[in-house]
Amino acid sequence: MTVAAALTFIRRARADPAIRAALECASEAAATGAICAIGADHGLAFSESDFDRAFAIEWTARWAHFGNPDTTIDKGGKGK
Amino acid sequence: MGHHLDFLVPDDCEVLIDAKARVRLAAAAMTMPAIPRVAVEIRLAAGQSQVDLQQCFLRSAGDFPRLAAYCQAKAAERPDWVPVAHYCRDLADPGQAFGESVTELYLEHDLLETGETPSAPALFVDLPGDPASARALALETARRLQGAALPGTGTAIGRIFDACRGDAFVSHIGCMTGRTVPGVRINVKGIRPAALEPFLKECGWPGDSRRGSALFDFAVGGCDRVTLAFDIVGALLPNFGVECFFDHQPAEDPAWRRMLRLLTADGLCAADKGDAFQTIPATITPAGWTGAWPTDMAVGAMLGSDREFTSYARRAVHLKIVDGMGGSRSAKAYYGAGYLTIAPLTDPEHRRWRPTLAAPAPRRSVRADHVALADPADRAIAHGVEYLLQTQRQSGLWREFPVPSGISDNWVSGFIGTQLVATGDPRGRAAAEEALDRLLTRQRPDSGWAYNEDHPTDSDSTAWILRLMRSLGRLEEPAARRAIAFVRAHVQPSGGIVSFRERQPVADVAKLPDESSLAGWMAVHDCVTAGAAPFGGPAVADYLLANEADGAWRAYWWVHDAFASALAVEALLASDHAAKPEWRARVQRRATGWIEEALASERCEYFDLAFAVRALIGTDPEAAKDALVAAAAARMLADQAEDGSWRPSARMRVPWHAAMPDSMTVETVAYDRQAGFTTAAVIATLAMLRDGRMP
Numbered sequence: 001m002t003v004a005a006a007l008t009f010i011r012r013a014r015a016d017p018a019i020r021a022a023l024e025c026a027s028e029a030a031a032t033g034a035i036c037a038i039g040a041d042h043g044l045a046f047s048e049s050d051f052d053r054a055f056a057i058e059w060t061a062r063w064a065h066f067g068n069p070d071t072t073i074d075k076g077g078k079g080k
Numbered sequence: 081m082g083h084h085l086d087f088l089v090p091d092d093c094e095v096l097i098d099a100k101a102r103v104r105l106a107a108a109a110m111t112m113p114a115i116p117r118v119a120v121e122i123r124l125a126a127g128q129s130q131v132d133l134q135q136c137f138l139r140s141a142g143d144f145p146r147l148a149a150y151c152q153a154k155a156a157e158r159p160d161w162v163p164v165a166h167y168c169r170d171l172a173d174p175g176q177a178f179g180e181s182v183t184e185l186y187l188e189h190d191l192l193e194t195g196e197t198p199s200a201p202a203l204f205v206d207l208p209g210d211p212a213s214a215r216a217l218a219l220e221t222a223r224r225l226q227g228a229a230l231p232g233t234g235t236a237i238g239r240i241f242d243a244c245r246g247d248a249f250v251s252h253i254g255c256m257t258g259r260t261v262p263g264v265r266i267n268v269k270g271i272r273p274a275a276l277e278p279f280l281k282e283c284g285w286p287g288d289s290r291r292g293s294a295l296f297d298f299a300v301g302g303c304d305r306v307t308l309a310f311d312i313v314g315a316l317l318p319n320f321g322v323e324c325f326f327d328h329q330p331a332e333d334p335a336w337r338r339m340l341r342l343l344t345a346d347g348l349c350a351a352d353k354g355d356a357f358q359t360i361p362a363t364i365t366p367a368g369w370t371g372a373w374p375t376d377m378a379v380g381a382m383l384g385s386d387r388e389f390t391s392y393a394r395r396a397v398h399l400k401i402v403d404g405m406g407g408s409r410s411a412k413a414y415y416g417a418g419y420l421t422i423a424p425l426t427d428p429e430h431r432r433w434r435p436t437l438a439a440p441a442p443r444r445s446v447r448a449d450h451v452a453l454a455d456p457a458d459r460a461i462a463h464g465v466e467y468l469l470q471t472q473r474q475s476g477l478w479r480e481f482p483v484p485s486g487i488s489d490n491w492v493s494g495f496i497g498t499q500l501v502a503t504g505d506p507r508g509r510a511a512a513e514e515a516l517d518r519l520l521t522r523q524r525p526d527s528g529w530a531y532n533e534d535h536p537t538d539s540d541s542t543a544w545i546l547r548l549m550r551s552l553g554r555l556e557e558p559a560a561r562r563a564i565a566f567v568r569a570h571v572q573p574s575g576g577i578v579s580f581r582e583r584q585p586v587a588d589v590a591k592l593p594d595e596s597s598l599a600g601w602m603a604v605h606d607c608v609t610a611g612a613a614p615f616g617g618p619a620v621a622d623y624l625l626a627n628e629a630d631g632a633w634r635a636y637w638w639v640h641d642a643f644a645s646a647l648a649v650e651a652l653l654a655s656d657h658a659a660k661p662e663w664r665a666r667v668q669r670r671a672t673g674w675i676e677e678a679l680a681s682e683r684c685e686y687f688d689l690a691f692a693v694r695a696l697i698g699t700d701p702e703a704a705k706d707a708l709v710a711a712a713a714a715r716m717l718a719d720q721a722e723d724g725s726w727r728p729s730a731r732m733r734v735p736w737h738a739a740m741p742d743s744m745t746v747e748t749v750a751y752d753r754q755a756g757f758t759t760a761a762v763i764a765t766l767a768m769l770r771d772g773r774m775p
Contacts, residue, residue: 013382023379032375052372059366059381059389066387067424 199258575623631670
């Protein structure tokens, strides 16, 4: 159960047809647990908090690579 | 929708949405379909804590079948939802022609402070552009949702449609089906201030039209667009709502702050609520969010491109002031929220969907006359005029150049109006007259005008409004005579002209501490001197002659010197120095270089090119026949955009406030983002070339 596994899952989700098909079937009301279950089905074990952490890391890394340095993202709170 | 509440309601906005209101919002959101396009309606007066919730459904996003299913489920439990459910069912039914032109629908839930179960929501839909189709849909919507109980409603709706002339049109209809007294709301967009009183009279509005006009005038003068909202309950009521929309968010446009403060001064807005509302806009990303990202958004992000970024955005939408029955007045503020996919590589300007409720609408009185013109220059000029008419606000003014201290309307309108008159197009002249009418109401007690209504008066803004008056033949009016005296008072012993005479008002608007030097901003600037030269007296030309440097005049407030130099040429040609060959030869060389440089550039700065051409022809009228000028004109004609504008290229700069003209540090460069300055400069230059005269 690691953040690294969740990161791998997120990256594979962009290319792996089986994972994508499973995600597309996940209902919009599904909890993060459903994503964890899909990950487990594909040999990637991570918890909900692992996924949340990995999702933020992956977003930040992509922004550093593809983001426009002129685009200002304003702050909107810290969450719960 | 319940899981979006943490995004929708900021942590630190208790003053706007207290704990009880938050609970009511949460309860309502839990029952709403997961379509993340919502708006929050906040009452601004102190002590009023009711907060309402609205949801927007788009046909283009495939929302209507879900809307229909949601309303049907509600109607199964709540009879008051039945008319709404039937309406939405028919709207979503592809087999029915009814409502096929509806592109967006809003459900507005009133969440009463008592906490009682909300009644059926009000329903709003947009109407098609064709007036006959819009009228038919409005009447059918009222009939379906209000029934035949209020026969006068149809008559009142018809009278509003009949009264719409020129730019005015009915954009939306709303039906408040769940209220104790069910009513219809009609939204009218585009109406100009001069047309309001005849409009109210023709549609039989029973309210105080002077009071209504005053409120409308206040609204159009303080924002970018105003929508009028009328209520009908069997007949048109004396209620009168003005919805004030802004093209920029509060952080970028202090006009929000200005209007909220005026509402506070009138007792319509608690000061802390006004301040808090301006902090609402935000873009929330997973990088700054410590909680769980909503699953549907996370799944969408993983299935999307790795070049796109999931986020959630809150944006200020509009302010609304309502004149109620019995002379009561109230104010509300609205913000919208929803998913925002940021695509910095494919959409670097970060354009976002905006509901038609808030988006600018084309002016209906502006016809595309240019298409019938055979001559390319005539066609380009007419098309440019049409573009500028489209971007002229209901106030009669244009707004450009967002800088930290605000967006200009007065100064910008003086410039654009002057260029429009120079084109010789009667439509441009009428637009310039409309702008001047508004500007004359804004002349300050010291007889000057300012960059905008938050700034102190300055000689440059005043000079451009004087230039507009001169072009319209109105320089003999008392307002002009007073303004000329104002400009004269800014002329220094050197003959140069300063923008400002008093330090403190400038320091205040720039939010500078007392000890800050404003030496740079308070100095003589050649660009200001050249612009104000026609009103500054004979010493100004001497100053300009003495300060020419290798055929150019140094601009303080502009990135390029062409604009200042063309104005200086104009001033010298009107002086005793006109015939002196030395300066003319140097300007010819310099302007020729600027034109060659612009034509060689892939990214031509049309504003600078237009003024370089003016500088060249001013000093050498024969150059108008040269191949170089012909090439410049051809480039401008070829590069006109489909909407009639030229890419924004007027680069205003705001130097560091202490930076002197000979050693500048640039702090900010602002473009005319709506292309108003650039387009006006280009069409006036093309007209000059066509007509063989200086603008």
